[in-house]
Amino acid sequence: xxxxxxxxxxxxxxxxxxxxxxxxxxxxxxxxxxxxxxxxxxxxxxxxxxxxxxxxxxxxxxxxxxxxxxxxxxxxxxxxxxxxxxxxxxxxxxxxxxxxxxxxxxxxxxxxxxxxxxxxxxxxxxxxxxxxxxxxxxxxxxxxxxxxxxxxxxxxxxxxxxxxxxxxxxxxxxxxxxxxxxx
Amino acid sequence: xxxxxxxxxxxxxxxxxxxxxxxxxxxxxxxxxxxxxxxxxxxxxxxxxxxxxxxxxxxxxxxxxxxxxxxxxxxxxxxxxxxxxxxxxxxxxxxxxxxxxxxxxxxxxxxxxxxxxxxxxxxxxxxxxxxxxxxxxxxxxxxxxxxxxxxxxxxxxxxxxxxxxxxxxxxxxxxxxxxxxxxxxxxxxxxxxxx
Numbered sequence: 112x113x114x115x116x117x118x119x120x121x122x123x124x125x126x127x128x129x130x131x132x133x134x135x136x137x138x139x140x141x142x143x144x145x146x147x148x149x150x151x152x153x154x155x156x157x158x159x160x161x162x163x164x165x166x167x168x169x170x171x172x173x174x175x176x177x178x179x180x181x182x183x184x185x186x187x188x189x190x191x192x193x194x195x196x197x198x199x200x201x202x203x204x205x206x207x208x209x210x211x212x213x214x215x216x217x218x219x220x221x222x223x224x225x226x227x228x229x230x231x232x233x234x235x236x237x238x239x240x241x242x243x244x245x246x247x248x249x250x251x252x253x254x255x256x257x258x259x260x261x262x263x264x265x266x267x268x269x270x271x272x273x274x275x276x277x278x279x280x281x282x283x284x285x286x287x288x289x290x291x292x293x294x
Numbered sequence: 295x296x297x298x299x300x301x302x303x304x305x306x307x308x309x310x311x312x313x314x315x316x317x318x319x320x321x322x323x324x325x326x327x328x329x330x331x332x333x334x335x336x337x338x339x340x341x342x343x344x345x346x347x348x349x350x351x352x353x354x355x356x357x358x359x360x361x362x363x364x365x366x367x368x369x370x371x372x373x374x375x376x377x378x379x380x381x382x383x384x385x386x387x388x389x390x391x392x393x394x395x396x397x398x399x400x401x402x403x404x405x406x407x408x409x410x411x412x413x414x415x416x417x418x419x420x421x422x423x424x425x426x427x428x429x430x431x432x433x434x435x436x437x438x439x440x441x442x443x444x445x446x447x448x449x450x451x452x453x454x455x456x457x458x459x460x461x462x463x464x465x466x467x468x469x470x471x472x473x474x475x476x477x478x479x480x481x482x483x484x485x486x487x488x489x
Contacts, residue, residue, distance in 0.1 A: 122475050129449065129474075131456050156482050156489040161450040163424075163431050168451045170341065173331045177324040184323060184349055188316055188356050 124154050128161075304368040311359045319356055326369055327352070329452070330376045333462075336447040337380035338387070347383050351376040366461055373454075374462045381444070427488040434484040442477040445470055 120143065126132050127140035143150050175183075258275040304325070310318035330351060335344035355375050362371055435443055441463070448459045456474075460467045482489065 118475075121479065122471065125475055125478060126471070129456070153482070156485075157478050159489050160431070160478060160481050160485065163428050164447065164450040167428050167432060168336055168339075168447055170332050170335050170344075173328045174341065175345070177327060180327050180345070180349075181320055181323050184352055185316075185320075187349070187353050188319065 120150070121153070124150060125157060128154055128157055305364065308359065308362060308364070308368050311356065312362070316356075319352075319359075322368065322372075323352055326372055329369075330373065333373055333376050333448070333452055334380040334383075336451050337377070337444065338384050343383065343387075344380075347380045348376060351379045354379065370458055370461045373458070374464065377444070377448075377462045381440070423488075427485065430485055430488060431481065434481050437484070438477055438480060441465075442473045442480075445473040446477040446481075449474055 123132070123136065123140050124143070127137060127144075132140060144154065260273040260275065262271040262273070263269070304322060307318045307322050311322070327348060330348040331341075331344050334347040334351070335341060338344050338347060351372070355372050358375075362368065435446075438446070445459055445463060448454045448462065449456075454462070456467055456470050460470045463470065465473075
């Protein structure tokens, strides 16, 4: 008998032992048992294992009695159980409103804090200064509300001056002067 | 053990519980508590703990009784709750300490001294032999996976049918048969010299 056949036979015999076979299958199993000593020994082994399990893993007598068991259980049944958190919110609208209000307040505060941050001041000189062979400098002037920026490029033989002023509308104007070195 | 009550009678009490009659739960408890404790004992191995587990399971069953649809028998539905509660209890207990076979000395029944054979004066050699076999059986059981071990115990010790085991353990019928087959075969091979 190959391994697969042996397994099928073993399953059949176990199911016979457990009383889980149809009439036809039972007849088949009993025929196998009647004709094969090894199969009978196998079933006997399973019966011994079952009997030992019942001795070691079964309870001879259940304590307490049914009445004592019920008397101990009954007070717990009448105690109300704690509902889940979502049910508490569902049943108590005030709790839901309070929670929603708190969440809205947190969101509003977060947005307000975000608006307090000042926008970065544009620094055009920073971009130009990164070019090789370029020099950018801020020059102090006596003109109020005005900034003078000098840009010099050796490669291009070029010097540019910017005068940044703040006009009445708040915009920034720029006037430039370029000069090339002669010779 | 009490004779199983017809299904119709359980259903009647279940419906009254679902309508809010707390005292209608009493006949259901008294009918099924013994088997519930035995099923729990098969997992947790201590009678006191088994009673606690069974109590918690009945409490949970009562709280969820409105969820019971009647598709299965009440007893099977209840025993599934007992079984799961017992497994949870055992997992929590095992996390707290290492469980060895020696801790079974705290149980009412010690595998090395089966209650049925301790006082046997007729054939002490046979008694000693059976005791040693049962000790070996316990060791062999611990080598099985939890799923295989519990299916075997539900079948051999609680006498439940394949269908009941499938409902309680929440696995297909084929899986129950496969696990039983594997568990018995493994034990037969391990205990070959004792059988």
